[in-house]
Amino acid sequence: xxxxxxxxxxxxxxxxFKQFAEDVGSDWASMEGELTRTYTDPYNPGPxxxxxxxxxxxxxxxxEVQAVVKTAxxxxxxxxxxxxxxxxxxxxxxxxxxxxxxxDLKRINRVLEVDDELAYCVVEPGVSFFDLHEYLQKNGHxxxxxxxxxPGWGSIIGNGLERGAGQHPYGEMIASSYGFEVVxxxxxxxxxxxxxMTGAKTAHLHPFGFGPxxxxxxxxxxxxxxxxxxxxxxxxxxxxxxxxxxxDNEDDYIKIVDAVRPLRMEGTILTMAxxxxxxxxxxxxxxxxxxxxxxxxxxxxxxxxxKTELGLSEWQLNFALYGTExxxxxxxxxxxxxxxxxxxxxxxxxxxxxxVVMHPGDQHQNGIPNMALFGWLNWKESGVHADFSxxxxxxxSDAKEVYETVKGIAYKWGFDCILSLGVENRFMRQIFxxxxxxxxEEEKRKAxxxxxxxxxxxxxxxxxxxxxHLAFMDSVAQAYDFNDNALLRFQQQIKDSLDPNGxxxxxxxxxxxxxxxxxx
Ligand code: ADP
Numbered sequence: 001x002x003x004x005x006x007x008x009x010x011x012x013x014x015x016x017f018k019q020f021a022e023d024v025g026s027d028w029a030s031m032e033g034e035l036t037r038t039y040t041d042p043y044n045p046g047p048x049x050x051x052x053x054x055x056x057x058x059x060x061x062x063x064e065v066q067a068v069v070k071t072a073x074x075x076x077x078x079x080x081x082x083x084x085x086x087x088x089x090x091x092x093x094x095x096x097x098x099x100x101x102x103x104d105l106k107r108i109n110r111v112l113e114v115d116d117e118l119a120y121c122v123v124e125p126g127v128s129f130f131d132l133h134e135y136l137q138k139n140g141h142x143x144x145x146x147x148x149x150x151p152g153w154g155s156i157i158g159n160g161l162e163r164g165a166g167q168h169p170y171g172e173m174i175a176s177s178y179g180f181e182v183v184x185x186x187x188x189x190x191x192x193x194x195x196x197m198t199g200a201k202t203a204h205l206h207p208f209g210f211g212p213x214x215x216x217x218x219x220x221x222x223x224x225x226x227x228x229x230x231x232x233x234x235x236x237x238x239x240x241x242x243x244x245x246x247x248d249n250e251d252d253y254i255k256i257v258d259a260v261r262p263l264r265m266e267g268t269i270l271t272m273a274x275x276x277x278x279x280x281x282x283x284x285x286x287x288x289x290x291x292x293x294x295x296x297x298x299x300x301x302x303x304x305x306x307k308t309e310l311g312l313s314e315w316q317l318n319f320a321l322y323g324t325e326x327x328x329x330x331x332x333x334x335x336x337x338x339x340x341x342x343x344x345x346x347x348x349x350x351x352x353x354x355x356v357v358m359h360p361g362d363q364h365q366n367g368i369p370n371m372a373l374f375g376w377l378n379w380k381e382s383g384v385h386a387d388f389s390x391x392x393x394x395x396x397s398d399a400k401e402v403y404e405t406v407k408g409i410a411y412k413w414g415f416d417c418i419l420s421l422g423v424e425n426r427f428m429r430q431i432f433x434x435x436x437x438x439x440x441e442e443e444k445r446k447a448x449x450x451x452x453x454x455x456x457x458x459x460x461x462x463x464x465x466x467x468x469h470l471a472f473m474d475s476v477a478q479a480y481d482f483n484d485n486a487l488l489r490f491q492q493q494i495k496d497s498l499d500p501n502g503x504x505x506x507x508x509x510x511x512x513x514x515x516x517x518x519x520x
Pocket of ligand 1: 081082083084085086087092093094105125153154155156157158159161162221224225226227505508
């Protein structure tokens with residue numbers, strides 16, 4: 001039996017939408033029609049309406065979210081929360097399963113608290129990185145720097161729950177997010193960690209509170225709708241020094257990874273250090289057509305031409321140093337010492353309080369959101385991408401295996417290898433940009449097959465993905481296969497007990513409630 005066969009009848013949807021209209025106001029509940037179509041994913045590597053929702057509701061308060069959840073339970077209607085709904089490359093605003101109603105939280109959009117001394121803020125789901133930046137600037141909190149992701153239009157909560165990463169001392173955003181308020185799948189309101197105590201003074205300060213920690217249950221999950229979140233902010237130091245280093249030998253990335261890791265581990269470099277290959281550098285501000293009009297990946301001789309004419313390098317390493325003048329000077333000396341035997345050119349750019357930051361990458365390291373990364377899309381006509389995002393150990397030998405594997409598969413399928421390796425203290429975030437023309441059905445088909453092959457090939461080598469598009473959630477969850485997928489079975493057990501009607505985000509991260517489980 002297909003999953004959709006277990007959805008309620010059309011009559012139930014009509015009744016539910018009548019009730020949703022009462023829950024949130026008739027202007028804020030819409031079934032089908034033009035508005036619903038705007039909640040499809042423009043980056044889907046498949047048919048445009050593959051993940052289309054059944055309708056959209058827009059609650060304006062926590063109480064309205066609770067009412068919507070109760071209505072969904074009453075009529076057994078699946079719902080899918082989005083905060084900004086900009087989760088492009090991972091599914092955008094779309095739900096995993098047809099027949100699901102999107103609950104768009106952007107009307108719940110207050111910055112509730114900012115504390116300069118303890119350096120944190122508390123926000124609601126509709127607060128984007130742009131909103132928070134503007135709020136901090138206008139309200140005298142210029143010295144607090146939030147970690148920001150690639151595009152600034154996403155929300156603090158949505159991006160955080162997806163475990164988005166930024167290039168900032170608190171780049172692992174979920175690891176600086178504490179004290180959640182959550183509407184549970186039965187409509188009840190709960191707070192996590194220290195925030196579970198009424199009047200807690202440390203609601204967003206201490207990571208755990210008492211007993212088993214449940215924050216993590218709500219990230220990349222379908223166990224609750226997060227309506228408030230605390231997020232730590234970094235207090236602006238005397239100097240933020242943004243650094244680019246350029247390396248001209250293709251094989252140098254192996255040595256670079258081994259040089260960066262100890263600097264990350266000892267705390268000289270506090271941010272993820274991004275290592276970008278030549279094609280990625282070029283794709284940010286030129287189009288593929290400028291260089292090459294043939295099929296298949298851009299050939300090596302053309303890559304070399306791009307490198308010379310654009311003044312690029314085989315690998316660009318980017319990171320930032322934070323601290324007092326003396327600390328940054330000492331850390332920069334230490335970095336140079338580590339890299340003295342790897343030929344490179346370096347471009348350090350120090351910023352002090354009050355300096356205007358124009359460079360888009362440097363803006364990120366200074367906590368300023370922007371949309372510069374969208375330059376990538378111009379590489380191909382009508383270009384969109386699905387990001388293949390596995391985690392591997394941060395060693396040169398692992399980097400070699402990763403690079404050779406990804407390049408081999410990309411070239412075999414006729415795609416360019418557009419690659420970023422984010423070196424952290426022990427692991428590396430790889431992002432391989434699977435860039436395709438959204439109107440080219442054959443290219444989309446290939447992109448999808450290639451993606452599936454990569455998931456399997458990487459799993460064989462012991463590398464798991466840490467975030468993926470809706471289309472690949474089941475495959476990625478299956479790849480975490482120890483003891484007959486004991487982890488997934490555990491997650492589904494929790495899901496079934498919290499959400500017996502299976503209404504909240506069925507299929508998110510491969511977690512299906514019993515009602516929609518194909519093997520049930
Ligand atoms: P962004 O803020 O980056 O645009 P989205 O709002 O699209 O991100 O959210 C990304 C995903 O995170 C959603 O598809 C959903 O699965 C989950 N999500 C977003 N907001 C919430 C929330 N408030 N509570 C629970 N899950 C959420």
